[in-house]
Amino acid sequence: MQKAELDGETSLKARFLTHLYRPMKPQFQPPKFRPFWKSIELTHRFYQITGGYQFLLEGLKKLGLGIAVFIAVFIALQTWVFDFRAMTESVTEQFSWGVVIALQFISEVITGVISPELFIIWAKSTPYPWLTLFSLATASYLGGVVSYLIGYHLHRFPRIHRWINHRMAKQKDQLRRFGGLLIFLAALTPLPFPPVCTLAGAVGFKWRWFLQVALVRYLRFTIYAALLFGVYA
Numbered sequence: 058m059q060k061a062e063l064d065g066e067t068s069l070k071a072r073f074l075t076h077l078y079r080p081m082k083p084q085f086q087p088p089k090f091r092p093f094w095k096s097i098e099l100t101h102r103f104y105q106i107t108g109g110y111q112f113l114l115e116g117l118k119k120l121g122l123g124i125a126v127f128i129a130v131f132i133a134l135q136t137w138v139f140d141f142r143a144m145t146e147s148v149t150e151q152f153s154w155g156v157v158i159a160l161q162f163i164s165e166v167i168t169g170v171i172s173p174e175l176f177i178i179w180a181k182s183t184p185y186p187w188l189t190l191f192s193l194a195t196a197s198y199l200g201g202v203v204s205y206l207i208g209y210h211l212h213r214f215p216r217i218h219r220w221i222n223h224r225m226a227k228q229k230d231q232l233r234r235f236g237g238l239l240i241f242l243a244a245l246t247p248l249p250f251p252p253v254c255t256l257a258g259a260v261g262f263k264w265r266w267f268l269q270v271a272l273v274r275y276l277r278f279t280i281y282a283a284l285l286f287g288v289y290a
Contacts, residue, residue: 161173162196165199240253
């Protein structure tokens with residue numbers, strides 16, 4: 058009985074991974090139609106077996122803690138150390154709107170070297186804060202897409218492939234185990250978004266699934282803006 062259950066779990070994992078990852082070498086496969094409810098059921102069972110829901114819960118806890126710490130630090134700095142309003146107004150005066158958006162995009166393509174929250178703070182000082190925020194979120198999302206494409210092409214180089222396996226072994230294992238959950242949390246939480254996107258491309262995470270899951274990046278910008286715009290009123 059136990060052997061049958063193990064065989065069933067193994068079969069489920071294989072089906073789910075095939076559902077999420079493309080073959081690294083082109084091969085012909087006849088198109089398959091999978092009803093939406095069937096995909097949901099398969100995903101649910103897979104996360105039950107692999108502990109995906111626990112992984113998601115831990116990530117959301119880190120998101121809540123990260124937001125609380127960031128807001129507290131921001132208020133402290135704004136009150137006693139640094140005038141963010143003067144800084145953002147200076148940036149708005151010295152640099153055009155497009156230059157700052159481009160800087161956000163470049164930062165997200167490389168490794169996220171500049172915190173997205175700083176750009177969100179700057180958005181508040183522009184004439185149309187929410188339109189600017191949408192542009193920043195779009196730049197971040199497109200930066201993640203470019204990172205995915207970079208990872209997809211770089212995996213063909215053996216030396217880079219070995220480096221990814223060595224330096225990002227934990228994230229690679231999580232991506233293999235939890236699929237889109239890692240991308241979801243990287244897009245929503247303080248986890249580094251660009252490296253996870255690069256890794257998703259390198260391991261062959263399906264393109265269409267990546268584009269859909271990465272849209273959560275817009276939600277992160279909206280959440281942080283709703284909080285920061287209130288504090289920074």
